[in-house]
Amino acid sequence: MSKKDNILIIGAGLCGSLLALRLAQRGYTVNVYESRPDLRATDISAGRSINLALSDRGLKAMRLAGVENKVKPLCIPMYGRLVHDTEGNTFPSNYSGRDNEYINSISRGDLNGLLLTEADLYDNLTIHFNKKCTGVDIENNIASFYDYKTKEEFTAKGDVIFGTDGAGSSLRKSYYLERKFLFSYSQNYLTHGYKELEIPASAEGKHLISQDYLHIWPRGDYMLIALPNLDGSFTVTLFLSYDEGEYNFNNLTTEEAIKNFFNSKFPDALALIPNIAQEFANNPTGALGTVKCSPWHYKNKNVILGDAAHAIVPFYGQGMNASFEDVTVFDAILEQHEGDWETIFKVYEKTRKADTDAIADLAIDNYYEMRDHVANPIFKEKRAIEMALEKEFPNKYFSKYSMVTFKEDIPYHTAMTKGRAQDKAILNLLVDKKITTTDDLNSILKKVQLETEAILEEDKIAGLK
Amino acid sequence: MSKKDNILIIGAGLCGSLLALRLAQRGYTVNVYESRPDLRATDISAGRSINLALSDRGLKAMRLAGVENKVKPLCIPMYGRLVHDTEGNTFPSNYSGRDNEYINSISRGDLNGLLLTEADLYDNLTIHFNKKCTGVDIENNIASFYDYKTKEEFTAKGDVIFGTDGAGSSLRKSYYLERKFLFSYSQNYLTHGYKELEIPASAEGKHLISQDYLHIWPRGDYMLIALPNLDGSFTVTLFLSYDEGEYNFNNLTTEEAIKNFFNSKFPDALALIPNIAQEFANNPTGALGTVKCSPWHYKNKNVILGDAAHAIVPFYGQGMNASFEDVTVFDAILEQHEGDWETIFKVYEKTRKADTDAIADLAIDNYYEMRDHVANPIFKEKRAIEMALEKEFPNKYFSKYSMVTFKEDIPYHTAMTKGRAQDKAILNLLVDKKITTTDDLNSILKKVQLETEAILEEDKIAGLK
Known part of the structure; x- marks a missing residue:
């Protein structure tokens, strides 16, 4: 094969930017369309700092793309869980009996920015921001977009299209709606949602509680967790039922109710979250869903990877790692069958599907383990x-x-x-x-x-x- | 409660007609809208006679509605499987060690017709045929319809709407598309499809093979089954992969290929199916899908039952029985909480969901057991x-x-x-x-x-x- 195909990627999130980088390294001409602005130039986090747990599967993919050494400085090692009881006592519970095994708290934005900056080094890779995909003609490989800046609609064609556009993937939606084949699909929500809060850094920019742990306040029907950020703050996440039990998102509607809830269940956390009422009211309540589907591709034309193919709940800290591992697995199969996209897509799903189904199920198991079994x-x-x-x-x-x-x-x-x-x-x-x-x-x-x-x-x- | 609510039911299939009958017996004013013509007046089977296995859960529901004695004469008892090998030898395998336990082959059309005729006895029950539901405004309980006869669109309102409109339910589709709540939903297809064929009766109108069994030709990757009809014929169903293995629906495209396949794998069946090539070419290939979802209702307004809520594959012979049992379970909860629809719907799903999930999973287990384990x-x-x-x-x-x-x-x-x-x-x-x-x-x-x-x-x- 002398001439390399033109690749169109929908979505420049964590999976899409890594995939783009890797395909550019292989010599393909890559165009990536991303609905959001460039996160390196614009603060799109609405003031919140979202962090994730990066572990060995993710790091292996970073090595493949040659960026592991640049990623490491962004990492804060967490050696285990630090369990907080209602009295404010804490109990460490390590992740491993081996000293060299830990997970890493990392800012989603910082890591995504790093991958985009790395991608910019390749002349054969172009990222188009503010371009929202509105649908894909999967037979002719034509993707439709809306440009948030110019307010214009346009289309783009690729020899091959990759959908790495996350849990709400537009390419996956086209598979579902076009009915060109029997598309097995599931979306399953937990009864709980989540809300992010913040433990700010001390006046000196230090962490107010130990940065060496993932902090967890397990309370059976609900729980709170906190992961450290480089700036000394912690991102705190409350997992709580929408409408069941004594406390739930539907009935915690007043400052008094929120403070009473935290005061009786998470008193030590409450003391560390100064803006709790405001954050609770203003930050959105997120849903916790699992998406599975099959097939992941259409003919030799297009394919979905990452959350677009298998969105999972966050309780095993493996969502990002699984998406990065997709790229590792895909890359090895591409190496074997380069030039034959249909075989690549088929072998990829056959190799990978049982594993992404497994981590989806494990993540749900861990939801119960963290809430309940930990104690x-x-x-x-x-x-x-x-x-x-x-x-x-x-x-x-x-x-x-x-x-x-x-x-x-x-x-x-x-x-x-x-x-x-x-x-x-x-x-x-x-x-x-x-x-x-x-x-x-x-x-x-x-x-x-x-x-x-x-x-x-x-x-x-x-x-x- | 002096005045009974107006009930609107979408779908007058097996589940819908039984539900309508039961609600009419309870004194509700019931209007049922069915997309197909009245099957008692029109042959809508396209020449094929579809039969199903009616067993004790279904019969219990028939008893509840007071029609068991009218249903019994439509039944042909099947005491077990009769396994056919490739040499044409047969081996009986009973369903139970107890003599009084058997399942019943019954014509879907005859049973549905019986329920409709029974429904006609109630002045407070009206069935509207040829009215296709095109969507439901779930907040205001207004269903939209297209009348195949007058070619006109119209709407109808119910105090409560029941969706018993099968695996492709329009009410369920409204739950999915309106996004008023987190709707967990899955559709999962097997790699196999099915095609119906016919073993005609003898010239004397007799069964050419024993009518006391469900006949089965298990071949590992595919299988054939046959259930007896009252007129002496058998409805035969081939379960086969769409595109995998030596023989599949995609490559069996010529009369020669079809006959070679049957001659080498099902020689005794081939001898009994005179129109095999024509039937194979003309009869549609059906998909085998499982649908699960939750919640099944919206507020106190509307609810889905039967295949609309839980379509399953046919391998346990429980699809119809599960839908009939829905009505039995629903009726008991209605009895308990009459007047409070929201509670009825909630308690119904809480009581019933684990059971319909279970039979869906068991039906898939049996797909492997029948193809493979039987031998x-x-x-x-x-x-x-x-x-x-x-x-x-x-x-x-x-x-x-x-x-x-x-x-x-x-x-x-x-x-x-x-x-x-x-x-x-x-x-x-x-x-x-x-x-x-x-x-x-x-x-x-x-x-x-x-x-x-x-x-x-x-x-x-x-x-x-």
């Missing part, structure tokens, strides 16, 4: 045993969380299947008193391994996944 | 043991199939959870040689019960459903 005695015992196993056998034992978060070469689906069996094994061994937290670790490891294998084998015989 | 030695051994247990302990042992099909008072979700654990128990006991088909049945029953309980307990500890 549950038997789950605490399990966690203590796993930390000890990881510390004692750093190359032999990996918890489900470690496989998902730190073992970037284990596919999500494998991590889920093995991790769930392992969790079930430990919990049942504990309840049956076949292991206790004071046992010899060699003996515990052996029992957990045997029981995990037995569970996997029994599920296999029964034809279960 | 698998270990699954055959399991089936033999279950038949023996049901025969020996008719009041103590119920297979998953029996719980789903014959135990109308066990909710689908309970049947699924217990049935899956029981299946897993038997399969693992067989593989581990802890039971064999020649063991004493008392001993087998005890082991299966203990193992089932252990599996349920272990799943519970691990927080699995």
Whole structure:
């Protein structure tokens, strides 16, 4: 293949800008259309600083694009959860028994800006801002746009179109609405929504609580979390039911009600969030949805990646990492089959779909774990045993969380299947008193391994996944 | 409540006509709008005779509406599957070890016609045919229609609107498109489609193969089934991949290819289907989809029931039964909370959703079981043991199939959870040689019960459903 195809990418968010960068590095002519203004020139965050957890799968993709060293300075390592009880006491719970394993708090805007700046280095890559995609003619690969600046509509054509336009993807909507093929599609919402608040930095620009942890206030039916920012502030997120329970978004409508709620449930957090009433009233309440669909492509013409193909809830801290990993996986398949887009798209979905389905399901599991199990005695015992196993056998034992978060070469689906069996094994061994937290670790490891294998084998015989 | 509300029902199919009948019996003024012509006056089957399996959940609903005795004469009992191999040999596999348990082949058209005729007996019930619903204003409860006869558009208002308009429900579409609330929705297609064919009656109007069975030709990647009709014919359905494998709908495009396929895979069936090439070419290829959604209602105004709320694939023979059971469940809740529609709708979904989700999942499980497991030695051994247990302990042992099909008072979700654990128990006991088909049945029953309980307990500890 002498001449490289013209690539049109819809969306220059985290996934789109990384994909654009990688395709430009491969020599394609790339045009990216993004609905928002250039976030490096305009503050589009409405005053809020959104941060995310970057972990090993995401970092692997950064390495692929050659930007890992530029990303690292933006990262704040978080070594575990710091659980806050209603009395204001705190309890650390590490993410791993291995010292070198942690996740990173990073600003979405800073990381996206870095990828855009890197993309600007390529003459064969152009990013068009303020261009909102309004639909795609998937047969003829013509995308329609509205230009927010000129107020004009226009179309653009690509040899291949990539939709990396997020959970509300216009390319995915065209798949759904054009009915050219049987399109399996699901959107599932949790009963809870979320709202972002802020713990500002101290007058000296320091963090007011430890920056080494993801802070969590688990309260069963709802919870609060906080991730550190480089400027000393924390972005706080409240996860709460829309309309159920004593406290919910529908009935917390007055300053008094909001303050009473925080005062009785999160008193230590309340003391750190000076503008709580104003932020609670002004910041939007976001929905928590999971999107799955199939197929991800149409013929050899166009394909969706990232949140456009698989939006997930944020409770495993894997949304961004999964989207970045899409690019890693796609890039390897492109390398194998370059020139044959239909094969590339098919092999990509066949390789990848089980894994993005798995992380979507794991993220929902973690919603319950974080709200509830974190404070549950038997789950605490399990966690203590796993930390000890990881510390004692750093190359032999990996918890489900470690496989998902730190073992970037284990596919999500494998991590889920093995991790769930392992969790079930430990919990049942504990309840049956076949292991206790004071046992010899060699003996515990052996029992957990045997029981995990037995569970996997029994599920296999029964034809279960 | 002195005055009863005006009820508007969209769709006079199986679920809609039963619901209309039941609400009329309760004294409501009911208007039903149906897009098709009156099937009692017009042949709308395009020459094909569609039949379904009516079982105990459906019959319970018929009893509720007082029509069970009129339905019974339309039924042809099927006592089990008759498996056909590629040599033309047949092997019976009963549905139950109890003699009085069977399913019934029934004509969809005949049953629907019976319900419509019954509905006509009520002065407070009116059915309007040829009126296609084009959308619903869910806030103001105004439904828009197109009249196929007069070619005119019109609207109709109800105090309460019920959407029983099937898998492509227009009321559900309004929930999706109006975005007045977070609407969780999924449509998932199998990789296979289906096509209906016919085994005609003999010259004397008799069945050419036994009418006492559901005939099945399982071939792993595809399968053929046949259900008897009252006129001596059988409706045959081929389930086949659209585009995968050696044989698929995309490549079976010539008479020669079709006949070669049947001749090598279903020779005994081919001999009974004289018009195979013509039917294969002319009959449409249907898609196999599952629809789930939530919520099922909007405020106290409107609600969806039946396939509109939960379309499922046909492999458990429970689609119609589940829709009829919706009416049974709804009716009991209406009895409890009459006058408070919002509570009725909420309690109905809370009561019913886990069960319709369960039967949707079970139907997909059975797709694999029928294609594959039916001919698998270990699954055959399991089936033999279950038949023996049901025969020996008719009041103590119920297979998953029996719980789903014959135990109308066990909710689908309970049947699924217990049935899956029981299946897993038997399969693992067989593989581990802890039971064999020649063991004493008392001993087998005890082991299966203990193992089932252990599996349920272990799943519970691990927080699995």
